[in-house]
Amino acid sequence: MTTHTSIFSETQRPNEEWLARAAPEAALEPDLPIIDPHLHFWHHKSGYRYFVEEFARDAAESGHNIEGTVFVECNAMYRSSGPEHLKPVGETEFAVGMAAMADNGKYTQARAAAGIVAYADLTMDPGLLRETLEAHREAANGRLRGIRQRAKWDADPVIAGPVRAGKRELFLDADFRRGLAEVTKMGLSFDASIFHPQLPELVSLARAHPDANIVVIHTASPLGFGCYSGRGQQVQADWRAGMEELARCNNVTVKMGGLLMCLGNFDFSKADAPPTSAQLADLWRPYIEPCIEMFGPDRCMVSSNYPVEKAGVTYGATWNMFKRLTAGYSPDEKRKLFADTARRVYRLD
Numbered sequence: 353m354t355t356h357t358s359i360f361s362e363t364q365r366p367n368e369e370w371l372a373r374a375a376p377e378a379a380l381e382p383d384l385p386i387i388d389p390h391l392h393f394w395h396h397k398s399g400y401r402y403f404v405e406e407f408a409r410d411a412a413e414s415g416h417n418i419e420g421t422v423f424v425e426c427n428a429m430y431r432s433s434g435p436e437h438l439k440p441v442g443e444t445e446f447a448v449g450m451a452a453m454a455d456n457g458k459y460t461q462a463r464a465a466a467g468i469v470a471y472a473d474l475t476m477d478p479g480l481l482r483e484t485l486e487a488h489r490e491a492a493n494g495r496l497r498g499i500r501q502r503a504k505w506d507a508d509p510v511i512a513g514p515v516r517a518g519k520r521e522l523f524l525d526a527d528f529r530r531g532l533a534e535v536t537k538m539g540l541s542f543d544a545s546i547f548h549p550q551l552p553e554l555v556s557l558a559r560a561h562p563d564a565n566i567v568v569i570h571t572a573s574p575l576g577f578g579c580y581s582g583r584g585q586q587v588q589a590d591w592r593a594g595m596e597e598l599a600r601c602n603n604v605t606v607k608m609g610g611l612l613m614c615l616g617n618f619d620f621s622k623a624d625a626p627p628t629s630a631q632l633a634d635l636w637r638p639y640i641e642p643c644i645e646m647f648g649p650d651r652c653m654v655s656s657n658y659p660v661e662k663a664g665v666t667y668g669a670t671w672n673m674f675k676r677l678t679a680g681y682s683p684d685e686k687r688k689l690f691a692d693t694a695r696r697v698y699r700l701d
Contacts, residue, residue, distance in 0.1 A: 364621070364663040365400045373625035374666045379415030380629075380675040384686060389694040390569060390607055390655035391421040393450045393465070394428035402659040404453040408460035410658065414668035419691065420463035422698050423447040424543065424569075425471040425500050437480045440471045444491040451495060467497035467698040469543050474501050474531025475522075481531050485538055497698040498541035498567070501528075506547055510578035523550070523557040532561055541565040541697060543607075548574040548587065551594025558601035566603055567697060570610025570657065571639050576618065588638055599646040605697050606647050608640055608674075610657040612664045620664040627665060629672030640677050649681065649688040653697065 395401045411418045431442035447465045454464035470488040472481060489496045503522040506512060522528055523544075535542055544554055544566055551572055558566055574591040576584065598604055612618055618635060620627050627635075644652050654674040658667060665673075678689055694700065 365396070365398045366659065366662040367621070370621070371626055371662070371666055374669065375625065375628055377629060377668055377672055379668060380672050381686075382415055383417055384675070385417050385419045385691045386671065387419055387466075387653075387691040387694040387700065388421040388656050388658070389467075389653050389698060390424050390609065390657050391464075392424060392426040392428070392659060393447065394426050394659075400659075402662075404450050404459050404464055406659070407464060408454075408462070410662075410667040411460060411462055414666070414671060416668065416671045418460075418462045420466040420700060422467040422469060422497065422694065422700075423450065423465035424469045427471070437473070437476060437484050438487055441484070441487045441491050444468055444470045444488050444496070448491065448493050448495065451493075465495060466700050468492050468495045469498040469500050469541075469698075470496060471501065472499050472531075472535075474499070474535065475525060475527040476531070478530065478534065481534055485534065485540070489538070496540065497700075498543055498565075499535050500543035500545060500569075502545040503550065503553070504545055504547050504573070506549065506575070506578070508578040508580075511547070511575060511580075521553055523553040529557070529560060532557070532564055536561060536564045541567055544568045545570070546572060548572050548591040548594060551591070551598055554604075555594070555597050555601060558598065558604050562601075562603055564603055565605075565697065566601075567605045567607050568598065569607045569655075570613065571606065571608050571643060572598075573610065573613070574615060574639060576615035591639070592642055595643065595646055599651075602651075604647075605651045605653065605693065606643050607653055607655050608643050609655040609670070610661070611636055611639060612661045613657070618664070626669065629669040629676055632665060632669060632673035633676040636673065637677060640674070644678070644681075644689070649685040650693060652689055653693040654678075654689055 393403055429443050429446035430439040447468045451465035454460055472484045503517045505517045505520045546554055574587050580587055656670050678686055
């Protein structure tokens, strides 16, 4: 399948008409339980809305057995007033509202936002950070499971985009590390959002905080655009070397998926129709299979990164792709990859 280079650091609004051209695919292993550990709800600045109704439609049309999801912060529905450090708590309140809609059963049988990964600036004053974390916990109605603060940074301004961290080498910052210790003390996990050249920084962080429950998201975001365009073999080699070192840190789990955003050569939007799961499997195999080999099913979970990835792939094809790539694993290993690792890491009922 022909792909085109594009900047995917900016979230793109899905083209529903184009998505409707996807070749029909029956769900593979439709009874296999799935916990989607990386899903967003939002009313995006582009006007694009993705609430429980939209998720329920995607899940139902996919034919897969989606039992629950983890909501991950995405700068949505912050409070419009009050102390600055508490404004992100509005997003947790919003996620709880989405969870209540799902639990009603009108839209879906999946337990949407069964866990919540909220945002907090871990470099802030320790007293303010504790207040923020406690406010998230109170607002989450028993669903708070983790914190995410993006550390993505690259010297190439083309790559930086809207997800760039406020400073480079955030994970090496003493204030940040103090904040991570507070997150760990509260029994919360930390979702690590980086680009692949930053893997050594994450290794340093994981070694310095062996008690922290760290989840590296989006397969550590190997880059394929900007100054990394046309350097696929080198990117893969560097990514693999970094991931091999990270796999030695037993407190780190990898959340696989999210490759559409940062691998610009995986932009399918100029194709006549969305890719099939078989095409996706061929393209993503060099990153997904090594993750499982290095970390093992006990420390790997598959994820959709929806609705971000909806700009280029359907929900059903995403799960079929993962099922194709894991076809050789035992039923027990598949249950870990698709649900049980996420249940354990995010402490879901």
